[in-house]
Amino acid sequence: MNTIPYFPGCSLKDTATGFESSAQFVMETLGLRLQELERWNCCGTVTSLTTDDLMHHLASVRNLVRVQDLHESELVALCSMCYNTLARTAQRINADPVERDKINQFMDRESSYEGTVEVRHLLQVLRDRIGWETLAQATPITLEGLKVACYYGCTLLRPKEAAIDNTEKPTIMSEAMAAAGATSVPFPFAGECCGTYQVVDRRDLSIERSFRVIQSALRAGANVIATACPLCQHNLQEAQKELGHVQGLADIEIVYFTELLAAAMGMDPQRLPEGLNVLIQQTAEAQTGWGGS
Amino acid sequence: MSRKKTVSVENFRARVEELSGENVFACYQCGMCAAGCPLTEEMDRLPSQVIRDLQLNDITLLDSNAMWVCASCLACEVRCPKGVDLAKLMEALRQLHLRKELDHVSIDEMSQQEIAKLPQIALVASFRKKTG
Amino acid sequence: MSEEKMMQIFIMGKAYDVPVGVTIMDAMEYAGYRFVRGAGCRSGFCGACATVYRKEGEYRLEFALACQEMVEEGMHLTQLPFTPAPRSSYVLSELDADENVLLQHYPAIARCVSCNTCTKACPQDIEVMDYVQAALRGDLKKVSELSFDCIQCGLCSMRCPADIKHSHLAQMARRLYAVTQSPEPDHLKTRMSELAEGIHEVQLDALMKMNLDELKKQYAARVIEAEGEES
Structure with missing residues (x-):
């Protein structure tokens, strides 16, 4: 089976294990195995934005070196924060030989980074390498009737250089959902911020932002929100817990987009979120009830 | 109080421009950044005002909470018609504090x-x- | 005493002539320094004698254990008797190893920038940065395995720009891993039951009854386990 170097990130080994296992299942089914880097470190989670602060790019560059050591030039990430941080660092350091040289001198025990590794998000790999046709053919279980709000958040769309699709009107996740037979419902907060790391010292702020995202999805008629970010998922679920009394807020499922794809590909339901299984079953029953009576 | 430690008044704008790599005078105050910012309600100065204050070299900006409320979501960055990266300016303002061990x-x-x-x-x- | 070959080194900025072929610790004692703190087993196990030096003509600071590293001509030396690194207190049996427990006790691990300075400072050749990264993702097994040779000298923490308490968090991880995940080793079980049966009581009783002279005699006649010999 073909393989592609894969960077998991901390969350996928801890709070978001379902994201990883579902993605692995999806990619195995499609014949392109995610090959986890043998040695990797935290991506840094956020990009350092000052001109002179190269130190905070080290973590990302070390991961790129691991890919280079495999004689590969492509690295795929699932977590959108990892994707963004790795991709932005790769773009900056690949394009700037002076900064690259400085970093190489500092990391004197590593192989010298040549600036040749590019970082992709799994959605890009699905679109550009696998193709929606192939994906559709690999989904025997249809998710017809499921109304998915594809929530991109910030890091898949911004900045433009790291965006995996149009920054204001992305369709890449909806296309993946469509391939699995689900209906993607457009909602205005698809690219809005969930409050991100503010949850650490300004929880009020992240709860409020996440609440608005969920409400926007609810009003658009969604019954499940698909995300690619463990922090978005955490914040949205915190808002659900905190504001569960708000009509409908706690009912909407918040899952990783790969979990929906894996369900459509027949992954063992026991390895998928319980709420998602129930939702899929109810939707299927409603569908047959509609068509069969 | 923290002002003295972080940067001198004369150097304030220049230092922020140096750290961010941005030219604050490129901004013509259209307000697009503030219009799209998801967190303005929590800020004591609007994102567009942050740039204005930098243009005016107003060092009291360092006491604003805007830089700490900013979540680097980059909604402003992708929408600025003049290509000013406000997120980088916010980061530079944070760094002025953090580099003097003034953790938030x-x-x-x-x-x-x-x-x-x-x-x-x-x-x-x-x-x-x-x-x- | 036969003529010794001598060389010059610098201790805290002052020049001294010391014999060739001795350790940093021996050289400092030769020069007249007395180790009240910052020395322990003198065998490279206890981690008490962490030291910093710079070699003539080299730009980087080097780190070692004073009892293990040999002096070289022109070395500039100083001692670090102690690394202040607060240790989190916990009751092992009350910890939940499934949660982000290392982060709760040592949150600074989230500040790691992967600079690898800790690894470079380690006199035990441990991949310190890698175990900090494993700690961040809650991988107790990996932290335990990678950090196993740690002697807690604290040089990593001394150098860390993120103020991580490496050796303490690794110790916590090893303890947690031992009680929650790794299988209990057979030799430990055997030993514990032997102790419970009191196999050492007789020897201990005999020792307790000896006077000082008898104890000294026993000590002088003790059998020291030879290096590499199976115990």
Whole structure:
């Protein structure tokens, strides 16, 4: 089976294990195995934005070196924060030989980074390498009737250089959902911020932002929100817990987009979120009830 | 008080421009950044005012909460018609504090119960943006 | 005493002539320094004698254990008797190893920038940065395995720009891993039951009854386990 170097990130080994296992299942089914880097470190989670602060790019560059050591030039990430941080660092350091040289001198025990590794998000790999046709053919279980709000958040769309699709009107996740037979419902907060790391010292702020995202999805008629970010998922679920009394807020499922794809590909339901299984079953029953009576 | 430690008045704008790599005079105050910012309600100065204050070399900006409320979501960055990256200016303002060990989040004061509820992705990001 | 070959080194900025082929610790004692703190087993196990030096003509600071590293001509030396690194207190049996427990006790690990300075400072050749990264993702097994040779000298923490307490968190991880995940080793079980049966009581009783002279005699006649010999 073909393989592609894969960077998991901390969350996928801890709070978001379902994201990883579902993605692995999806990619195995499609014949392109995610090959986890043998040695990797935290991506840094956020990009350092000052001109002179190269130190905070080290973590990302070390991961790129691991890919280079495999004689590969492509690295795929699932977590959108990892994707963004790795991709932005790769773009900056690949394009700037002076900064690259400085970093190489500092990391004197590593192989010298040549600036040749590019970082992709799994959605890009699905679109550009696998193709929606192939994906559709690999989904025997249809998710017809499921109304998915594809929530991109910030890091898949911004900045433009790291965006995996149009920054204001992305369709890449909806296309993946469509391939699995689900209906993607457009909602205005698809690219809005969930409050991100503010949850650490300004929880009020992240709860409020996440609440608005969920409400926007609810009003658009969604019954499940698909995300690619463990922090978005955490914040949205915190808002659900905190504001569960708000009509409908706690009912909407918040899952990783790969979990929906894996369900459509027949992954063992026991390895998928319980709420998602129930939702899929109810939707299927409603569908047959509609068509069969 | 923190002003004295972080940067001198004469150097304020120049230092922020140096750290961010941005030209604050490119901004013509259209307000697009403030219009799209998801967190303006929490800020004591609007994102567009932050740039205006920089143009005016107003060092009291360092006492504003705007830079700490900003979540680097980059909604402003992708929409600015003049290509000013406000997120980088916010980062430069944070760095002026953080480089003098004026942390905005105190790790020592966080309880184990608080941390237990947080995923590491949030902690790493927060510490990177709010501790130096 | 036969003529010794001598060389010059610098201790805290002052020049001294010391014999060739001795350790940093021996050289400092030769020069007249007395180790009240910062020395322990003198065998590279206890981690008490962490030291910093710079070699003539080299730009980087080097780190080692004073009892293990040999002096070289022109070395500039100083001692670090102690690394202040607060240790989190916990009751092992009350910890939940499934949660982000290392982060709760040592949140500074979330500040790691992967600079690898800790690894470079380690006199035990441990991949310190890698175990900090494993700690961040809650991988107790990996932290335990990678940090196993740690002697807690604290040089990593001394150098860390993120103020991580490496050796303490690794110790916590090893303890947790031992009680929650790793299988209990057979030799430990055997030993514990032997102790419970009191196999050493007789020897201990005999020792307790000896006077000082008898104890000294026993000590002088003790059998020291030879290096590499199976115990």
